[in-house]
Amino acid sequence: MKGSLIIIGFFILGTLCGFFHLIPFDISKSNISFYALCALMFSVGLSVGHDPQTLKNFRSLNPRLIFLPVATILGTVSAAALVSLILPHRSAPDCMAVGAGFGYYSLSSIFITQYKGPELGTIALLSNIMREIITLLCAPLLVRWFGNLAPISAGGATTMDTTLPIITRCSGQQFVVVSIFHGFVTDFSVPFLVTFFCSI
Incomplete structure (x- = not known):
């Protein structure tokens, strides 16, 4: 939760800097966001490759639970497509690109800003931050109403890092x-799905 609030704080700070022209050059016309994206992708690869225990844990996984991230991806993208029906000014691929962030706000919002502009990138940032915050706040209720797998599906790509502690506490240690x-599968799918929907 604290990490999400820090991100929101930086977003508000950036908005104010842009609005009041506190930065002497137009950052949107530079390659800074591309370099930030490359740094993020490097960090994701580094975190996965640095922990060999993660790959060992995957081998002990129940084969049926492999379908959980698939269900999360299909459910999220389908729901985002349905949302486009009540947002006539947004196409289905735009809404699906936002949904395909799966809570990975830093990466997906940069991709969407690159492809579709800052307005949709901002929507993606806020939408995916809200997904993480809702998971952090509502995990106990999700477990009570929908079962132990519900907060995992709700958390999307964040279930391997920021929402893992609350999921462990509410669903149980056996779901770590x-x-x-x-989180690994949905995280890995973000750059591919977001760019795919942005290019339609």
Whole structure:
């Protein structure tokens, strides 16, 4: 939760800097966001490759639970497509690109800003931050109403890092490997799905 609030704080700070022209050059016309994206992708690869225990844990996973991230991806993208029906000024691929961030706000918003502009990139940032915050706040209710896998699916790509502690506390220690696997798969799918929907 604290990390999400820090991100929101930096977003508000950036908005104010842009609005009041506190930065002497137009950052939107530079390659800074591309370099930031490359740094993020490097960090993701580094975190996955640095922990060999993660790959060992995947081998002990129940084969049926492999379908959990697939269900999360299909459910999220389908729901985003349905949302486009009540947002006539937004196409289905735009809404699906936002949904395909799966809570990975830093990466997906940069991709969407590159492809579709800062307005949709901002929507993606806020939408995916809200997904993480809702998971952090509502995990106990999700477990009570929908079962132990519900907060894992709700957390999307964040279940291998920021929402893992609350998922472990609410769903149980036995769901740690499931949560990490789910986060890994959805996290890995973000750049491919977001760019795919942005290019339609």
